[in-house]
Amino acid sequence: MSTSSTTDAPPVIHRLRKPVIDRLLTVWGVLVLVFLFAPIIVIVIYSFNTGRLLSSFEAFGLDSFAALFSKHVLSDAVMVSLRTGFIAALLATLLGTLAGIALARRPGRWAAWFMGLLILVSVTPEIVDAISLLPWLVFLGQDLGLSMFNDGTVRLVIGHSLFSVAVVSYIVRARLVGLPANLEEASADLYASPLRTFRRVTLPLAMPAVLAGLLLSFTFSLDNTIVSSFVQVSGSTPWPVYVLSALRGGLRPEIAAVSTVMLLITLAALAVVALVLRRAGDSSAQIARTMAGG
Amino acid sequence: MRRLRLPGLALALPAWVWLAVFFIAPVAVVFWYSFGYKPGLFGTHATDRLSFDRYLEVLTPTFFDTFVATMNIALTGTALCFLIGAPMAYWMAVKAPPSWRGLLLALVLVPFWTNFLVRTIGWQVILSPEGWLSQAAQTLGLPAFDILYTRGAVLLGVVYNYLPLMILPLYVAFDRVGEPLREASRDLGAGRFRTLWRVTLPLARPGIVVGVLLVYIPLMGDYITATVLGGAKGNMVGQLVAAQFQTAQNWALGSAMAITLIVIIVLSAAAVGAALWLVSWPLRRSYRVRLDSGVTQ
The missing domain is CATH 4.10.170 (p53, subunit A)
Incomplete structure (x- = not known):
């Protein structure tokens, strides 16, 4: 035809x-x-409202953005979010990349079970993750005396990593499944050690998916509200939890300002993801699937 | 000669362990706590006496009413998401000029990636009686807005928040059908509706199921939208569960509620899936094309 x-x-x-x-x-x-x-x-x-309350617009100005620098609670919350996002993204990418490569290249009988677990992790409502992590972290930190689990950043990183591990695994697996394994076989035939093949062939092949997963995990972490509000300890409040608590006492324009700034950070990260995937030759539908979390 | 190969299980082991320790174990512990009780004012849970009492407590009218209301909002919200999202996804994947598709996808992804809470607060600002929309209505002689903190506002919020989760899988599904198949259908004399009914929709069915479940499942557990837009009237099950852990400090009862919620979500998701399967029965009868049988490849 x-x-x-x-x-x-x-x-x-x-x-x-x-x-x-x-x-x-x-x-x-x-x-x-x-x-x-x-x-x-x-x-x-x-966010350019100079009024006292968010919902009644008074005049146009940059006061609320200035408040981001003068109000330490607010800038601290942003810093907590960025730090947590960075660590959680690295961790989730490391675990997810290894799992994704294993699922694509060495699937065994365990693979079906593992995929089942990943699907379970990604469809579990956030509130369930949140309420089950809180008692568990208290149990580890106080009953077993493992004091690292009392640390705010550790708790947030754990909470944010679960969903991201699943997403990175999907993305990396999906990318490698689409590429035949003959390059790796050629590498092995040319007497490269498995480790060398992994480092020089498999990992570069998976790299666009790994980068996309890293940035997606970062934005997932920046956005996480429900799990964070349960596992956070005072002194390490991420910005969405700060917004949630501000909700009770009346919203001020600073909330909109910090939201705008975080939106810009998220969009920048996503633009990079789209660019990476586009350069790796994905179609727009593939990019959509990847960016929607597999 | 046997090559030294790293077994797959070893590569996936770190992720296995991580998820086992921080996903499976916590849920198992919650399951265990749900059979316990709250000892006195300052304890959160005790498990030296195990019983089903907390589950009986869960089944009191308050929880049951909230559960029915949640289910109501979740089902209505999912249906509305589908009715709004399906034509949108169809337009994006089929009707819009191909050169727009990347941009349109990006536009749908931006709200998806904006913080959930922030988007909901945006609606609170729009709907508030002091907001500009309400004031504009008042200058036109209409009454001030009275939508905020009603069930309607919660419904609007959840439809808004979960719409991208419906549009994206539907887009992928419609896109997968592809122009050549639709053209073939028309070349064989089928009209537009016949093509939609007998080619496009049957092939997009898996995407429809995924979209419906992606919206329905998180919607059942959502409570942020209801807190921001529904005030006291917008109680959802998630809110009750959260309150047991955050304010009432009754972890035993909260655990029993959470386990009940999980069971309900699994059962109702299965029911929704079965309902979709039944509804699509007439569609399946006209299922003639399979993408994996080499029609497009």
């Missing part, structure tokens, strides 16, 4: 009755996009 003959003919025929429904679909699509962006745009606009 030649593609030119099929692309030439139909559009002419379909133009005749296409417009009504297709135009409605386009209108629908644009409306949905407006709906999706409405609250985000509102938050960005209201």
Whole structure:
């Protein structure tokens, strides 16, 4: 079947009755996009509110951004989030990459069980992770006396890593499954040791997925609210938990300002992910699948 | 000659151990605590006497009513997400010019990646009686907004928050069907609706199931949306569970609630899956094309 003959003919025929429904679909699509962006745009606009309360706009100004630097609770919360995100992303990427490579290249009977576990981890509602981690960390830290589990950063990193490990494993596995293993076989035939093959062939092949997983894990961690609000200890409050607690006492424009800043950081990380995947030759549907967490 | 190979299990072992210690063990402990009780005012849990009493406590009218309300919101919300998301995904994958697709996907991903809580607060600002939308309505002679802290606001919030989770798998599913198959269907004389009904939808079915479950499962456990937009009226099961751990300090009862919630989610997700399977029965009867049988490859 030649593609030119099929692309030439139909559009002419379909133009005749296409417009009504297709135009409605386009209108629908644009409306949905407006709906999706409405609250985000509102938050960005209201971050320039100089009033005392977030929801009543008084005048346009940068006061709330200045408050990010003058209010230490707020800047501390952002720093806690960035530090946790960095550590959690590295950890999840390390564990997830190894697991993903194993799933793609050395699947055994264990692989089905392991995939089952990963799916279970990723579909478990966050509230369940949160309420089960809290007693467990208290048990490890206080009943068993392992004092590292009383540390705020350790607790947050553990809580944030679970979902990310699953996501990184999926992404790395999906990438390697799509690439035949013959390069690795060639490397082994040329007497490279397994470790050398791993380092020089497998890992570079998986690299775009590893980088994407790293950045995705970082943004997952920045966004994590529910688990964080359970496992955090005072003194290491990440920014979404700070926002959650501010909710009870009336929201101020600084909340919108810190949200805008975090949004920019997240978008920058995601733009890099998309760029990495695009350069690795993924289609936009593949990128969507990867960025939606597998 | 046997090559020295690292067994797969060894590579995956760190992740295994990590998830076993920080996912399986904690859930197992919660399961165990759910049979315990709260000893006195300052204890959170005790397990020297085990019983099903906490589960009986869970089944009191308060929890049951909240559970029914949660289920109600979750089912309505999932249905609305599908009704809004399916035409959107179809438009993105099929009707929109191919050169727009990357941009459209990026636009859907931005809200997905914006913090959940922040997006919900955005709606609180929009819906608040002092907000600009309400004031605009008032200058037009309409009454001030009275939506915030109602069930409608919670529904709006959850539909908004989970819509991208519906659109993305549906987009992938519609995109997977591909233009050549639809063209073939039209070349064979099928009209637009026949093509949609007999080719596109049957092939997109797995994506539809994934989208519905991706929305429904987290929606059942969500309570942030309800806290921000529903106030006291928007009670969801997640809120009750969280309160047992964060304020009431009754871990035994909270654990029993959480286990009940997990069981309910698993059962109802299975029921939703079965319902979808039944609904798609007429679709399956017209299932003629299989992507894996070499039709497109």
